[in-house]
Amino acid sequence: MDFPRFLCFLLLLCFAFSIISTRATLPGTWELLVPNAGIASMHTAVTRFNTVLLLDRTNIGPTRKMLRKGHCRNDRYDAVLKHDCYAHSVVLDLLTNQIRPLTILTDTWCSSGQFLPDGTLLHTGGDIDGLRKFRKFQPCEPNGACDWIELSEPELADGRWYATNQILPDGSVIIVGGRGANTVEYYPPRKNGAVNLPFLGDVEDGQMDNLYPYVHLLPNGHLFVFANNRAILYDHESDQVVRDYPPLDGGPRNYPSAGSSVMLALRGDHSNAVIVICGGAQYGAFIQRSTDTPAHGSCGRIEATGLNPVWEMEDMPFGRIMGDMVMLPTGDVVIVNGAQAGTQGFEQASDPCLHPVLYRPDQPAGLRFMTLNPGTVPRMYHSTANLIPDGRILIAGSNPHYFYKFEAEFPTELRIEAFSPEYLSADRANIRPVIEKIPETVGYGAVFDVLVWVQLPVVGIVEVNLASAPFATHSFSQGQRLVKLAVTASVPNGGGLYRVGCTAPANGMVAPPGYYMAFAVNQGVPSVARWIHLSP
Incomplete structure (x- = not known):
């Protein structure tokens, strides 16, 4: 292979490697x-x-x-x-x-x-x-x-x-x-x-x-x-x-x-x-x-x-x-x-x-x-x-x-x-919470507990957030909503379990009645959601 072709080959190889490297290092x-x-x-x-x-x-x-x-x-x-x-x-x-x-x-x-x-x-x-x-x-x-x-x-x-x-x-x-x-x-x-x-x-x-x-x-x-x-x-x-x-x-x-x-x-x-x-x-x-x-x-x-x-x-x-x-x-x-x-x-x-x-x-x-x-x-x-x-x-x-x-x-x-x-990502699996217990139905303003399991000791506040299920079409999700509940500090409950005190939204203006995905979030890592029904 002559030198110009060899140089071109090296440049293409470097370009391809840079694309692969960039793709590999970007999140998600x-x-x-x-x-x-x-x-x-x-x-x-x-x-x-x-x-x-x-x-x-x-x-x-x-x-x-x-x-x-x-x-x-x-x-x-x-x-x-x-x-x-x-x-x-x-x-x-x-x-x-x-x-x-x-x-x-x-x-x-x-x-x-x-x-x-x-x-x-x-x-x-x-x-x-x-x-x-x-x-x-x-x-x-x-x-x-x-x-x-x-x-x-x-x-x-x-x-x-x-x-x-x-x-x-x-x-x-x-x-x-x-x-x-x-x-x-x-x-x-x-x-x-x-x-x-x-x-x-x-x-x-x-x-x-x-x-x-x-x-x-x-x-x-x-x-x-x-x-x-x-x-x-x-x-x-x-x-x-x-x-x-x-x-x-x-x-x-x-x-x-x-x-x-x-x-x-x-x-x-x-x-x-x-x-x-x-x-x-x-x-x-x-x-x-x-x-x-x-x-x-x-x-x-x-x-x-x-x-x-x-x-x-x-x-x-x-x-x-x-x-x-x-x-x-x-x-x-x-x-x-x-x-x-x-x-x-x-x-x-x-x-x-x-x-x-x-x-x-x-x-x-x-x-x-x-x-x-x-x-x-x-x-x-x-x-x-x-x-x-x-x-x-x-x-x-x-x-x-x-x-x-x-x-x-x-x-x-x-x-x-x-x-x-x-x-x-796999490197965050040990801080991903698991919701072990949560009410199936809560009323507006209700105070309730959520029981969460985490592999590593909890550092800071575990959030409990309600996400609606919207109707997505044409670049807009109709009814999309996320409400972060007021929560207390996580209290150890033995065996990696923590009890989180939560207060439901005050009224339907904050969160209209219906079914929500309830996520526990620990250090920016969410659990698998449990469905919860919010009603008057």
Whole structure:
């Protein structure tokens, strides 16, 4: 081999080694859970039975999972199959990674959802014959036969396509916005039906990015509603706008500009709420149908319950659209999935963003972001990310095509993966707590004990934190919430056991009634969660 070729070979070898070394030293690990789920999950939710509900739209033609015999559907509106024997929803058992097909009858394209206090998933809207539909899924044990139920009545007062749901302190659900629906309504329905909310119709220089608005229930009982580049404080009891927040710099953030949002963990006396909104497409990229316009990486952070709230701006390590923001049991946030150019929409993005990013809210600005170990599967339009009870993040979906398409630069993705944050690394196993005993049900304000086992002696405070199970779709997890309970110092109880005294949230404004994943967290390492029912 001549010297120039030998030198080139050495440089390529060094470059490859540097990539491998970098990948090996970045925090977090990836694993393939299911090679073929049968469907590409556009909407994903974790149930209290440690199963995962995965849901796509119905008018996409054949999937890779057949319905059970006798469960085919007839749909005159379907664009491909009038008689359809393929599953468009499945349920995953997290213990065995087995998939069971489910039957859904009306189109669920770009629908919305939220768990009710009894653990039933309320699912709303969609397209065509699903536009005004209420559906329910009452989860069951993994070996059960639970399936979708489509309600003949009531119907939604307005069609809801690209709407957002949020459970309220009394256990009812508000349904906000949607394409052509600048209104809110409620389940169970209120007498006044759909209520106008003109704020949702505001536009920025002709660009209306108000779909899938970001909705967060604040601990004062009001709603933080963000659409386009602006936000309001909304009183859902009187259906009145209480205040306007300053605009967020960086252009529109909601669909199709494809940012994401999270409310940080509620802690202390639970009175203070901080909202973070990250990423999005450059202004005009969707209108111009540009697939290669670089996404921006700016994030805005605002104390929504403050007297004079203003946006604090910072930048992520990567520009990102279609990123999913997932609350970890520790209070940190992982941002995963998405692309670095283009916008949301079919065939509208490029340059997948394979690196997750950890957002550490307690660090000073400029030091909050940490780049994590990259995955290998592009997760583009219609991908999801959900926290599961063992502390991993379940990654599913990605289908940037109108139908299923497997021969493409970014093919329809049927694989399900899990990302394990650094707190699950082997060198931290000896400080990972195990919840040995916890009440199955607690009332608001109740004082109760949690019994925790840890291999090594506990140093400091063991936290007990409640994480909701949100409905994840289109880069926003509807109803996502983490509440850090007031706890006492851990008291040794013999044999590596510790007793932690806890006080439940004071009311439904802090944590709406329903099922939560309860995590014990020791030195930043969470236990496997135990499900707890919070009720009045």
